[in-house]
Amino acid sequence: xxxxxxxxxxxxxxxxxxxxxxxxxxxxxxxxxxxxxxxxxxxxxxxxxxxxxxxxxxxxxxxxxxxxxxxxxxxxxxxxxxxxxxxxxxxxxxxxxxxxxxxxxxxxxxxxxxxxxxxxxxxxxxxxxxxxxxxxxxxxxxxxxxxxxxxxxxxxxxxxxxxxxxxxxxxxxxxxxxxxxxxxxxxxxxxxxxxxxxxxxxxxxxxxxxxxxxxxxxxxxxxxxxxxxxxxxxxxxxxxxxxxxxxxxxxxxxxxxxxxxxxxxxxxxxxxxxxxxxxxxxxxxxxxxxxxxxxxxxxxxxxxxxxxxxxxxxxxxxxxxxxxxxxxxxxxxxxxxxxxxxxxxxxxxxxxxxxxxxxxxxxxxxxxxxxxxxxxxxxxxxxxxxxxxxxxxxxxxxxxxxxxxxxxxxxxxxxxxxxxxxxxxxxxxxxxxxxxxxxxxxxxxxxxxxxxxxxxxxxxxxxxxxxxxxxxxxxxxxxxxxxxxxxxxxxxxxxxxxxxxxxxxxxxxxxxxxxxxxxxxxxxxxxxxxxxxxxxxxxxxxxxxxxxxxxxxxxxxxxxxxxxxxxxxxxxxxxxxxxxxxxxxxxxxxxxxxxxxxxxxxxxxxxxxxxxxxxxxxxxxxxxxxxxxxxxxxxxxxxxxxxxxxxxxxxxxxxxxxxxxxxxxxxxxxxxxxxxxxxxxxxxxxxxxxxxxxxxxxxxxxxxxxxxxxxxxxxxx
Amino acid sequence: xxxxxxxxxxxxxxxxxxxxxxxxxxxxxxxxxxxxxxxxxxxxxxxxxxxxxxxxxxxxxxxxxxxxxxxxxxxx
Numbered sequence: 001x002x003x004x005x006x007x008x009x010x011x012x013x014x015x016x017x018x019x020x021x022x023x024x025x026x027x028x029x030x031x032x033x034x035x036x037x038x039x040x041x042x043x044x045x046x047x048x049x050x051x052x053x054x055x056x057x058x059x060x061x062x063x064x065x066x067x068x069x070x071x072x073x074x075x076x077x078x079x080x081x082x083x084x085x086x087x088x089x090x091x092x093x094x095x096x097x098x099x100x101x102x103x104x105x106x107x108x109x110x111x112x113x114x115x116x117x118x119x120x121x122x123x124x125x126x127x128x129x130x131x132x133x134x135x136x137x138x139x140x141x142x143x144x145x146x147x148x149x150x151x152x153x154x155x156x157x158x159x160x161x162x163x164x165x166x167x168x169x170x171x172x173x174x175x176x177x178x179x180x181x182x183x184x185x186x187x188x189x190x191x192x193x194x195x196x197x198x199x200x201x202x203x204x205x206x207x208x209x210x211x212x213x214x215x216x217x218x219x220x221x222x223x224x225x226x227x228x229x230x231x232x233x234x235x236x237x238x239x240x241x242x243x244x245x246x247x248x249x250x251x252x253x254x255x256x257x258x259x260x261x262x263x264x265x266x267x268x269x270x271x272x273x274x275x276x277x278x279x280x281x282x283x284x285x286x287x288x289x290x291x292x293x294x295x296x297x298x299x300x301x302x303x304x305x306x307x308x309x310x311x312x313x314x315x316x317x318x319x320x321x322x323x324x325x326x327x328x329x330x331x332x333x334x335x336x337x338x339x340x341x342x343x344x345x346x347x348x349x350x351x352x353x354x355x356x357x358x359x360x361x362x363x364x365x366x367x368x369x370x371x372x373x374x375x376x377x378x379x380x381x382x383x384x385x386x387x388x389x390x391x392x393x394x395x396x397x398x399x400x401x402x403x404x405x406x407x408x409x410x411x412x413x414x415x416x417x418x419x420x421x422x423x424x425x426x427x428x429x430x431x432x433x434x435x436x437x438x439x440x441x442x443x444x445x446x447x448x449x450x451x452x453x454x455x456x457x458x459x460x461x462x463x464x465x466x467x468x469x470x471x472x473x474x475x476x477x478x479x480x481x482x483x484x485x486x487x488x489x490x491x492x493x494x495x496x497x498x499x500x501x502x503x504x505x506x507x508x509x510x511x512x513x514x515x516x517x518x519x520x521x522x523x524x525x526x527x528x529x530x531x532x533x534x535x536x537x538x539x540x541x542x543x544x545x546x547x548x549x550x551x552x553x554x555x556x557x558x559x560x561x562x563x564x565x566x567x568x569x570x571x572x573x574x575x576x577x578x579x580x581x582x583x584x585x586x587x588x589x590x591x592x593x594x595x596x597x598x599x600x601x602x603x604x605x606x607x608x609x610x611x612x613x614x615x616x617x618x619x620x621x622x623x624x625x626x627x628x629x630x631x632x633x634x635x636x637x638x639x640x641x642x643x644x645x646x647x648x649x650x651x652x653x654x655x656x657x658x659x660x661x662x663x664x665x666x667x668x669x670x671x672x673x674x675x676x677x678x679x680x681x682x683x684x685x686x687x688x689x690x691x692x693x694x695x696x697x698x699x700x701x702x703x704x705x706x707x708x709x710x711x712x713x714x715x716x717x
Numbered sequence: 718x719x720x721x722x723x724x725x726x727x728x729x730x731x732x733x734x735x736x737x738x739x740x741x742x743x744x745x746x747x748x749x750x751x752x753x754x755x756x757x758x759x760x761x762x763x764x765x766x767x768x769x770x771x772x773x774x775x776x777x778x779x780x781x782x783x784x785x786x787x788x789x790x791x792x793x
Binding site: 080081083085116118119122147252253255256259260263276286287290291294295296299300383387388390391392400499501502503504505506508 | 739742743744745746747748749750751752754755762763765766767768769770772776777778779780781782783786
């Protein structure tokens with residue numbers, strides 16, 4: 001069929017980009033040791049970027065083959081076939097089917113688990129049919145041997161028509177052979193596994209001509225997946241859709257037949273090269289371990305113990321490095337401030353470095369949380385947890401895998417939102433990300449402590465039940481209930497075509513590979529610092545400007561007034577300094593903002609001072625305490641007792657105590673629900689690659705906070 | 718494909734059967750890729766503490782799936 005070629009369209013394709021080095025895509029089933037192999041090949045030479053336009057991380061790394069030769073390795077998401085089921089997997093087809101893509105590989109390394117060759121070869125045969133030069137890395141030969149699976153590698157290589165390298169991605173053996181192999185110019189495989197059904201040959205031919213494709217199977221995938229191929233234009237998609245109608249193309253049936261056909265071929269092929277000597281190995285170690293670890297009673301008990309340990313680690317261990325970072329940033333700021341002066345310096349110290357500190361301080365928590373998650377993931381325990389929790393979580397529109405982000409949210413929503421990446425169903429993942437910030441994170445603790453100390457008496461019941469502690473627990477519970485109920489509502493609202501699956505391989509228990517754990521931590525920390533960090537610094541600077549500058553001459557006037565009063569009442573320099581910062585904050589834009597929103601927050605029992613605190617808390621909730629102590633001119637913001645005294649001494653216009661229980665509880669409830677954390681918003685933006693989600697979160701959570709605070713205040717005042 | 722009443726959902730723990738067909742066209746693609754091919758023996762391995770999801774053994778490896786999903790795997 002003759003096609004009109006529009007010169008303008010064809011020129012736009014970036015054929016001129018000369019790839020500086022060869023690109024190798026690493027592809028394989030989940031749990032086939034793909035990530036370990038990637039880590040073995042590239043080590044610390046890794047970079048995490050984004051695939052264009054999607055929420056999936058793109059991991060690339062440089063592999064030094066020899067002194068002269070380097071190649072770029074692209075790590076693709078684990079998949080069972082080239083017909084992707086989740087959004088993550090769609091990245092693969094966008095890359096492999098678009099020969100103009102700058103990531104289009106010169107070679108693919110296919111990792112396969114030797115102990116489960118049959119299923120792993122499905123993906124392999126599909127890739128071979130695409131006729132991209134390929135190498136099969138046969139991983140986990142040791143496991144296969146232990147299970148009585150004997151593989152005749154030479155025979156297999158002959159049958160498959162592609163070079164095979166037995167490797168052990170855990171200890172690195174076979175790497176040298178693999179590197180030698182990939183340094184050569186390998187030819188494209190010449191055998192094919194799949195034959196296009198006869199009556200569709202014409203259709204495939206037409207597609208090949210239209211898109212100028214050199215391979216039948218590639219054209220075949222265009223037919224099945226054109227809707228998911230982002231590089232196709234709408235015209236192209238309509239063109240394919242119309243052709244499909246003409247040919248009465250039934251994608252589901254054809255795919256099912258193809259898969260069955262491939263398995264039939266694989267079965268025959270493996271008869272030659274694979275012998276299983278112990279056919280019945282159902283009583284494997286993993287199965288016996290599962291009887292305890294997924295037991296009705298022990299299973300949950302062990303799980304909660306693991307969780308408890310994780311919290312302990314995040315709360316207790318992370319405190320030390322976090323304090324160090326905090327002190328370090330303060331020291332750097334103090335040093336700069338003592339040596340230099342001026343608005344630029346104060347922008348640098350109070351805006352940029354303070355913002356930077358706000359990012360760095362999360363590193364220990366992120367590192368520890370992801371160390372735990374990586375270990376649980378690596379050992380195979382995480383799959384058991386999701387297995388045990390799935391039924392409960394599903395009722396609320398979540399998924400077994402949502403349990404990890406939700407629970408980590410109690411420490412900090414930032415790594416928790418990142419942990420939601422393990423959820424492969426889009427809807428489940430979005431709901432999880434959306435509700436996670438409702439879990440009471442550790443940054444709320446200082447706010448909770450100050451306010452509880454203010455209005456809840458330190459009473460004991462039954463000798464050990466501390467009333468303040470019980471209120472604190474109630475606040476956590478409230479956050480959890482809000483999260484779960486919101487998820488349930490979202491489940492009803494959110495429409496999606498993607499179905500929620502729980503069909504997954506149950507991995508066998510393994511020792512974690514520490515190198516992988518380490519690299520996961522580095523990767524997560526880097527992602528947070530560089531991606532979320534940008535937004536956090538930007539907002540820090542904006543907040544700094546709002547708190548440091550005021551309209552007109554108000555700031556200068558405030559300073560004058562205080563200096564005069566200082567002389568008049570003979571204040572000490574410290575006292576003057578404290579009053580000055582309080583006065584300045586009131587005159588600043590932040591103060592103006594506080595006054596401006598006062599009518600809005602008055603029904604909640606808040607005044608303009610709390611309004612300022614609400615604004616500055618946006619940097620991070622714990623800033624609330626610092627701001628309150630500045631506004632109320634408390635010298636020592638670390639000391640809860642002095643803050644408490646100051647707040648208790650605060651009188652309203654009528655001369656009554658300002659912080660009544662109604663006000664304090666209203667404020668507490670506000671902090672339980674409100675989205676006041678730019679780090680979380682930044683991370684949600686990063687994870688969803690759109691502003692839609694963080695903005696929705698901001699509106700929803702603030703709305704929820706407002707309504708609940710309103711109810712609390714109006715009921716109790 | 719003939720219709721069969723019994724599905725993987727109806728198996729007891731430790732009981733085996735042979736896959737006859739998959740009843741949900743969309744889900745079947747995923748299951749086929751995971752090795753649930755008609756004619757393959759399948760064994761119900763375990764159930765989650767709340768009875769759902771379950772794990773099955775096909776082709777010598779363990780697969781976990783929900784009861785709704787298991788119900789689409791019909792047995793001979």
